[in-house]
Amino acid sequence: MSVADRINRAARRLPAWPIYLIGAALPVWLFWQGTTGGLGIDPVKAIEQRLGLWALKLIVAGLCITPLRRFAGVNLIRYRRAIGLVAFFYVVLHFLTWLVLDMGLLWSQALGDIAKRPYVTVGMVGLLALMPLALTSNDWSVRRLGALRWRLLHRLTYLAAIAGAVHFLWLVKAWPVEPFLYLGAVLGLLALRAIPRRGRTAA
Amino acid sequence: MRRFRPDLTWSDVTPKAAFLNRRQLIAGAAALGFAGPAAAKLSYAPSSYSTDAEPNTFEQITRYNNFYEFGTGKDEPMAYAGQLTTDPWAVKIDGLVEKPGDYDLADLLKGVALEERIYRFRCVEAWSMVVPWIGFELSEILERVGVQPGAKYVAFETLVRPEEMPGQNYPILDWPYREGLRLDEAMNPLTILATGLYGEEMPKQNGAPIRLVVPWKYGFKSIKSIVRISLTEAQPPCTWNMLQPREYGFYSNVNPEVDHPRWSQATERRIGGGLFAGRELTLMFNGYGDEVASLYAGQDLTKDF
Numbered sequence A: 001m002s003v004a005d006r007i008n009r010a011a012r013r014l015p016a017w018p019i020y021l022i023g024a025a026l027p028v029w030l031f032w033q034g035t036t037g038g039l040g041i042d043p044v045k046a047i048e049q050r051l052g053l054w055a056l057k058l059i060v061a062g063l064c065i066t067p068l069r070r071f072a073g074v075n076l077i078r079y080r081r082a083i084g085l086v087a088f089f090y091v092v093l094h095f096l097t098w099l100v101l102d103m104g105l106l107w108s109q110a111l112g113d114i115a116k117r118p119y120v121t122v123g124m125v126g127l128l129a130l131m132p133l134a135l136t137s138n139d140w141s142v143r144r145l146g147a148l149r150w151r152l153l154h155r156l157t158y159l160a161a162i163a164g165a166v167h168f169l170w171l172v173k174a175w176p177v178e179p180f181l182y183l184g185a186v187l188g189l190l191a192l193r194a195i196p197r198r199g200r201t202a203a
Numbered sequence B: 001m002r003r004f005r006p007d008l009t010w011s012d013v014t015p016k017a018a019f020l021n022r023r024q025l026i027a028g029a030a031a032l033g034f035a036g037p038a039a040a041k042l043s044y045a046p047s048s049y050s051t052d053a054e055p056n057t058f059e060q061i062t063r064y065n066n067f068y069e070f071g072t073g074k075d076e077p078m079a080y081a082g083q084l085t086t087d088p089w090a091v092k093i094d095g096l097v098e099k100p101g102d103y104d105l106a107d108l109l110k111g112v113a114l115e116e117r118i119y120r121f122r123c124v125e126a127w128s129m130v131v132p133w134i135g136f137e138l139s140e141i142l143e144r145v146g147v148q149p150g151a152k153y154v155a156f157e158t159l160v161r162p163e164e165m166p167g168q169n170y171p172i173l174d175w176p177y178r179e180g181l182r183l184d185e186a187m188n189p190l191t192i193l194a195t196g197l198y199g200e201e202m203p204k205q206n207g208a209p210i211r212l213v214v215p216w217k218y219g220f221k222s223i224k225s226i227v228r229i230s231l232t233e234a235q236p237p238c239t240w241n242m243l244q245p246r247e248y249g250f251y252s253n254v255n256p257e258v259d260h261p262r263w264s265q266a267t268e269r270r271i272g273g274g275l276f277a278g279r280e281l282t283l284m285f286n287g288y289g290d291e292v293a294s295l296y297a298g299q300d301l302t303k304d305f
């Protein structure tokens, strides 16, 4: 049995709900750490950055599902919705951390930053792009929209992923490598989707 | 008393909570007459330039640093600066001075009057601390080496030693780190060279053995681990300004009205306030306007930012 087959067999037995459970538990644990001194000298930044990074990692993970099936024969599609929804949940928490803990609910400065600071603007684009996706990540919406329209709508993921990665690159000082790696991963995963499928016409 | 073994420093032996009250502890220990060498390394006088704001803890000041020579993470300087050799240490003083030379640090420090200067510290990233520096006025040294009449600026350089400064193995910044001041800024009594904090020698992650502190400017102007001081006629190149001139000006005075292009400078987060402390208003010249505003009379600070 190939590795792909083995993974597929295991995936059939493993349900998706632990992803929601762990996804919900991690921020609780993060916040708990923040109140008890476990996140270092500046827990506000630590929570904000950790949530942003987790969200971006999950978005990248979500983008891996389709190419894995197409190029490696590994089918993890049943986890995709959970990964996407947890990613959205983290982006929302990341945004709330910024608004409440970092900005201290200074509304005028927060609005000013959304309008004037490119990295915040781009982050908001990512958050807004994910919203219709989160709202339609349920069976009822898939049925209502029909598979084709649903798939088209969910291409907004690409916009959110690019926005998230550009946001990261735009907020750092100097040029550390990490944001480039994420942007590279996102662009690479999108490029894979542009490779034309073989054999359609020949068959 | 195990705590006062002379080969240990406070940071080795003081439990976390005790850092909170270090100054009281030191005072108390001295009063009881058992202050060992580790407890009172530097002797210094208080200064009327000190703020009466409560200083951040030793732990906060030494574990939350921007010192890219040791990595870009705030905790990397604490993790990697230990390997830096700070003794022997020489400072080259050159350019438009009467007595240029390579000065041994000990000679440079001979006869200077150490003071404790409790200053507000405002980072360009919009966070702030209060730090009890130990140091002396930069003007003391400049007067000793003799500034030639043509000199208009003072340039500073940080050590380059990639073997001990792992961040320098990467071209994150154009090493050596460089900074500069206009001569009148350098001669201002608020401008100090600091050799310690919290009463003891400068921790390596904070810029040992000698660093600049200019409290009315963003923190990156206060260059660390200085090996060269040059008096120049032309405005010297400065690292962050070279990297992104639109974002980091030569002056880089703390100014709530001039935003960094990527974030607002109107407010700041005081480190140590916990999760829900929120933000404080940033003060013009970081609150040192009485002492320094006159230096910039007639200048448009939105252009000379």
Ligand code: HEM
Residues within 6 Å of the ligand: A045, A048, A049, A050, A051, A052, A053, A054, A055, A056, A059, A091, A094, A095, A098, A102, A114, A120, A122, A123, A124, A125, A126, A127, A160, A161, A163, A164, A165, A167, A168, A171
């Ligand atoms: C798709 C949406 C988003 C993603 C994937 C994302 C991701 C990230 C990542 C990866 C970081 C860097 C973490 C690190 O330094 O380790 C970050 C930082 C940050 N993000 Fe987001 N973000 C998103 C949306 C937003 C939004 C909507 C806001 C606010 C309106 C925001 C505000 C911030 C702030 C303030 C920081 C920290 C900057 C600093 O280090 O000082 N982000 N984000």
